[in-house]
Amino acid sequence: MATKAKEILISGRNVILKTGYKAIFKPLAFQTNPEWIHDRMITTGAFLGAHAPFRAITRAAFGYMHPMLAQNVAGVHFAAPVGLAAGFDKDAHLIQILPSCGFGHAEVGSVTAKPYEGNEGQRLWRLPKSESLMVYYGLKNEGAPAVAQRIKKAKRTIPIGISIAKTNCKETANTQKGVEDYVEGYKSLYKLADYITINISCPNAFGGEPFTDAKKLDALLGALSKEQKTCPIFLKIAHHMSDAQRTELIDIALGYGVDGFICANLGKKRDNPLLKETDVPEVGGYSGKPVRALSTKLIADVYKQVQGKAVVIGCGGIFSAEDAYEKIKAGSSLLQLITGMIYEGPQVISSIHQGLVRLLKADGYNSITEAIGVNSRQ
Ligand SMILES: Cc1cc2nc3c(=O)[nH]c(=O)nc-3n(C[C@H](O)[C@H](O)[C@H](O)COP(=O)(O)O)c2cc1C
Numbered sequence: 001m002a003t004k005a006k007e008i009l010i011s012g013r014n015v016i017l018k019t020g021y022k023a024i025f026k027p028l029a030f031q032t033n034p035e036w037i038h039d040r041m042i043t044t045g046a047f048l049g050a051h052a053p054f055r056a057i058t059r060a061a062f063g064y065m066h067p068m069l070a071q072n073v074a075g076v077h078f079a080a081p082v083g084l085a086a087g088f089d090k091d092a093h094l095i096q097i098l099p100s101c102g103f104g105h106a107e108v109g110s111v112t113a114k115p116y117e118g119n120e121g122q123r124l125w126r127l128p129k130s131e132s133l134m135v136y137y138g139l140k141n142e143g144a145p146a147v148a149q150r151i152k153k154a155k156r157t158i159p160i161g162i163s164i165a166k167t168n169c170k171e172t173a174n175t176q177k178g179v180e181d182y183v184e185g186y187k188s189l190y191k192l193a194d195y196i197t198i199n200i201s202c203p204n205a206f207g208g209e210p211f212t213d214a215k216k217l218d219a220l221l222g223a224l225s226k227e228q229k230t231c232p233i234f235l236k237i238a239h240h241m242s243d244a245q246r247t248e249l250i251d252i253a254l255g256y257g258v259d260g261f262i263c264a265n266l267g268k269k270r271d272n273p274l275l276k277e278t279d280v281p282e283v284g285g286y287s288g289k290p291v292r293a294l295s296t297k298l299i300a301d302v303y304k305q306v307q308g309k310a311v312v313i314g315c316g317g318i319f320s321a322e323d324a325y326e327k328i329k330a331g332s333s334l335l336q337l338i339t340g341m342i343y344e345g346p347q348v349i350s351s352i353h354q355g356l357v358r359l360l361k362a363d364g365y366n367s368i369t370e371a372i373g374v375n376s377r378q
Helices: 003-029 034-049 052-062 144-153 175-192 214-225 243-255 289-306 321-330 339-344 348-362
Strands: 071-073 076-078 082-084 105-111 124-127 132-135 160-164 195-199 233-237 260-263 311-315 332-337
Touching: 003 052, 003 339, 003 348, 034 052, 034 124, 071 332, 082 348, 105 144, 105 195, 132 289, 132 339, 144 160, 144 175, 160 175, 175 195, 175 214, 195 214, 214 243, 233 243, 243 289, 260 289, 260 332, 289 311, 289 321, 311 321, 321 332, 321 348, 332 339, 332 348, 339 348
Parallel strands: 082 105, 082 332, 105 160, 160 195, 195 233, 233 260, 260 311, 311 332
Antiparallel strands: 071 076, 124 132
16 A cells, blocks of 8 residues: 555554544543553453454554664664553563554563552552642562563563662661662562563652662662663652752662663652642652653753763653654653553554654654754754
8 A cells, every 4th residue: 555545644643543542442541440451451461462363453453663663772672653652561461562553662570579459458540630740659569580471482572671679678778788689589570571670769669769869879880880881771760859969879770780760750849830630649650741841851960961871762742743852852762651641542652753743754754863953953
C-alpha cells in the first residue's frame, strides 16, 4: 500500500480507538479500583502475548513503525523511541505483547533482590483533575530470581531494560547492606537485559532515597563497577534535587562510565500547582501532567551537563507527540511513559510515533537523531 494511504489509515484507526477508549473503556475502568484494573490489564496482556494470532491482531490495532524513528542508543538498536516506563510491568509478564502495542522498548521492574509484597492498604490512586496517578506500591515485585526465570522464557523482539532497586525493608536502609542488595539483584539479572537501570530515586522506599546522597552513590556505583558489564547501565534520577546535588551525582556517575540518565521518577513535592485535587494522598509519588515540565527541565539540564558522554532518556507526563518532541529537542534520545497511556488509551504510543514523524518532517529533519537536544544547544 502506498505510504501516504497507509499513514491516513493509521491516523483514522487511532482516532477511532481514542474515541472508543475515552467514551467507553476509560469511564468504566475509572469506576474500578486502580490496582484491580491494573492487575487485570497485566493478566490480559500476558494472555494476548502468549498467542501469535492475538499478537498479530494487537499489532494491527496498535502498531506503527517508521524508519525515521530508528536509532542506535548506547550501542543498542531501538526501532522507535517510546518505551514503557518501569513500574507498569513489574514482574515481566508483558514482554511478548508490548512490541505489538507499538512500544520500541520496555523497562521491566523495578525488581529487587528479594521479593516484596508492597506497602499495605491502598497504594495506587487516580488524580483525574491533574491527569496524574499517585503511586505508593513501595517496590512490590516477585524478586530477582522469579523475574529472571520469566524473562528467560519470553520471546523478545524489542530491547528489554531491567530496572533494579533496593529491596524495600529495614535491613537495606543500612548503606552497606543496601549496596549488597543492589549488587545481588544486578547479578541475577544483568545477563538477561539489553540495558540495566539502577533506580536510585524511588520515593516510596524504607529510609527514603538514600542513594541520591553523593557518598552513598559513589559506594553503590563503585561496587557495581567491580561486576561484569554486558550492556549499558542507566541511572534513574529524581526531579527534586538542587542544581548542586544533581551536578555532583551526575559527575560521580559519569566517572563510573554510566551510559545514560532516565529523567525522571515520580514527583514528590506537594506544593506543585499542577496537583489540582484538594484531597491528594499524603503518601506516594505522582506521575503524569504535574511532572511533565519538571522532567523536561531536568532533561535539558542533564543533557547540557553530560556533553555527549552519556545519553538522556525522557520520562514524565508524555501524553502526545508534541510532549514527546519537546523532550527530544530538550535532549532525550529515548522516551518512556505510563500515565499518558492510561489517560489517552493504548493507541497513544502509535499516535506519538506517527506524530513525531510529522513534526520531524515539518522541521526539515531526516531522522530523530538530528533533533535530539537542538533546544539545549542554543
Ligand atoms: C503505577 C506506577 C508504578 C511505578 N513504579 C515504578 C518502579 O517500580 N520503578 C521506577 O523506576 N519507576 C516507577 N514508576 C515511575 C514511572 O516509571 C515514571 O517515571 C513516572 O510514572 C513518570 O512517567 P509518566 O508520567 O509517563 O507515568 C511508576 C509509575 C507508576 C504510574
